[in-house]
Amino acid sequence: MKYILAHDLGTSGNKATLFSENGKLIGSYVASYPTNYFNGTYAEQDAEDWWNAVCTTSRNLINSLEIDPEDIAVVSFSGQMMGCLCVDIDGNPLRKAIIWADQRAQKQVAQIEEHISQKDFYHIVGHRNTASYGIQKLMWVRDNEPDIYEQTYKTLNAKDFIVARLTGKFYTDYSDGNSNGCFDLVNLKWSDEIISYAGIDPDKLPELKPSTFVAGGVTKKAAEATGLAEGTPVVIGGxxxxxxxxxxxxxSPGKTYCSLGTSAWITTASEKPIFDEELRTVTWAHVVPGLYAPNGTMQTAGGAYSWVKNTICQAEIQQAEQTGTSPYDYMNAQIEQSPIGSNGVIFLPYMLGERAPRWDVHAKGSFIGLKPENTKGDMLRSVLEGVTMNLSIILDILRTQVDIDELMVIGGGAKGEIWRQIMADIYNAKVLVPNVLEEAGSMGAAVTGGVGVGLYKDFDVIDQFIQVNSVQTPNPEAVLAYGPVKELFDSCYYGLKDVFVKMA
Structure with a gap:
């Protein structure tokens, strides 16, 4: 039996997951690491913590499952994007990694805007010019830490650093290259135009390769640190x-999913980038060759439902503690008693501002339309409806160029049947629920690795990894009833847009 080891380097920690070659999840192990938030907009991590987490999780999985390291056919990766880690020629970090959540590079955004409009930037990269991306962060290092910039051999994202530690080679894939903000999305290469406007030395960027590319084998030194066999193929992943x-x-084109966690997004697959005239959605380079991943991500989805649980659902939390169940069970029971439209209550889920589709840093979370007869159930339902209506705007943008009549839903928010039905009715689409809700990144990395070393012919093998457990179908009457509610939701945001600016 051959195995695939997938590492998912997230914001809070690294999750190592072992899959058999036939798609069975054998086991997983998590090692956490801290993030240093400071100066209001700064967010950094120590790349050595990433490496230690990969070493710890690899060794623990191999030892606890009593796996022969020689039976691991490939190591592959999924990793946090939009970062900037400066390393020297030996791959040693020169400073802490500036991660995706960091927003310090506002002046550098303005420097690029002096040369190119947001619209033209968007049509090259598939994304807006913002402080979230890697090139702007590298510009900040150049402008504020020139000694570090001069010593920088390459700038890497999390998984690229680990690949370098394992193999001694410096690469990034197209999807992570895309997250650097200086990537020519159509031609799959670094954008000479944007790099020139940014004033960055292009040699400091790693070589671009497909996600299935084998970077090399695990070195002797890395094998001793991780417990892997020397020479184990390393696929760079995405x-x-x-x-x-x-x-x-x-x-494949049109296959769409919704990830519903603390934040949420809707992503489809297409043969060409989807450029929205209002710049509301983005497009990523897909890990599947020849495809793109058009996407819209909102800031606070499950996070809003968690907030409302912690603030106004103390009784439900106490009940759950007494009965050994989940507070969400009691919350969902009240939601079922509230009708479509939550008895006139509209919730705007913009508790951390908003990315897609609003791109409004000033937007705020809001309950609108409260009356004496409203219940807690109405408020709870309005949260689920508000999040879903915001996501439905993203879905409708994608539908202008892709036919979408069903979508897979993953993440913790997919556990509740009442929320899944609200999604089906607001989206007017079938909502498919897979057998595994929170392993998509690891499974994607595993399949990418398997394809990379020839264990699998193509990405269709994902059907061995996931099965559909249930399907929610839209209720035609509910779909019709949600039409005016969606219009009201939009009107509430635009009616308060200027008020949010004043509140800021």
Whole structure:
């Protein structure tokens, strides 16, 4: 039996997952690491913590499962995107990694805007010019830490650093390259135009390769640190938001999924980038060759439902503690008693501002339309409806160029049947629920690795990894009833848009 070891380097930790070659999940192990948030907009991590987490999780999986390291056919990766880690020629970090959540590079965004409009930037990269991306962060290092910039041999994302530690080679894949903000999305290469506007030395960027590329074998030194066999093939994998597309079955045009966690997104697959005239959605380079992953991500989805649980559902939390169940069970029971439209209550889920589709840093979370007769159930239902209506705007943008009549839903939010039905009715689409809700990134990395070393012929093998457990179908009457509610939701946001600016 051959195995695939997939590492998913997230924001809070690394999850190592072992799969058999026939798609069975054998086991997983998590090692956490801290993030240093400071100066209001700064967010950094120590890349050595990433490496230690990969070493710890690899050794623990191999030892606890009593796996012969020689039976591991490939190691592959999914990793947090939009970062900037400066390393020297030996791959040693020169400073802490500036991660995706960091927003310090506002001046550098403005420097690029002096040369190119947001619209033109978007049509090259598939994304807006913002402080979230890697090139702007590298510009900040150049402008504020020139000694570090001069010493920088390459700038890497999380998984690329681990690949370098394992193999001694410096690569990134197209999806993570895309997250650097200086990537020519159509031609799959670094954009000379944007690099020139940024004033960055292009030699400091790693070589671009497909996600299935074998970077090399595990070196003797890395084998001793991780417990892997020397020479084990290392496939570079992809950025976590895109490997999840594979793990959710979005591997051919029109295959769409919704990830519903603390934040949420809807992603489809297409043969060409989807450029929205209002720049509301983005497009990633897919890990599947020849495809793209058009996407819209919102800031606070399950996070809003968790917030409302912690603030106004103390009784439900106490009940759950007494009965050994989940507070969400009691919350969902009240939601079922509230009708479509939550008895006139609208919730705007913009508790951390908003990315897609609003791109409004000033937007706020809001309950609108409260009356004396409203119940807690109405408020709870309005949260689920508000999140879903925001996501439905993203879905409708994607539908302008892709036919979508069903989508897979993954993440913790997919556990509740009432929320899945609300999604089916608001989206007017079948909502498919897979057997595994929270392993999409790991599964995507595993399949990418398997394809890379020839263990699998193509990405269709994902059907061995996931099965559909249930399907929610839209209720035609509910679909019709939600039409005016969606219009009201939009009106509430635009009616308060200027108020949010004043509140800021």
């Amino acid at each position: 950025g976590d938001g895109v490997t999840a597309s594979v793990g959710a079955g979005s591997i």
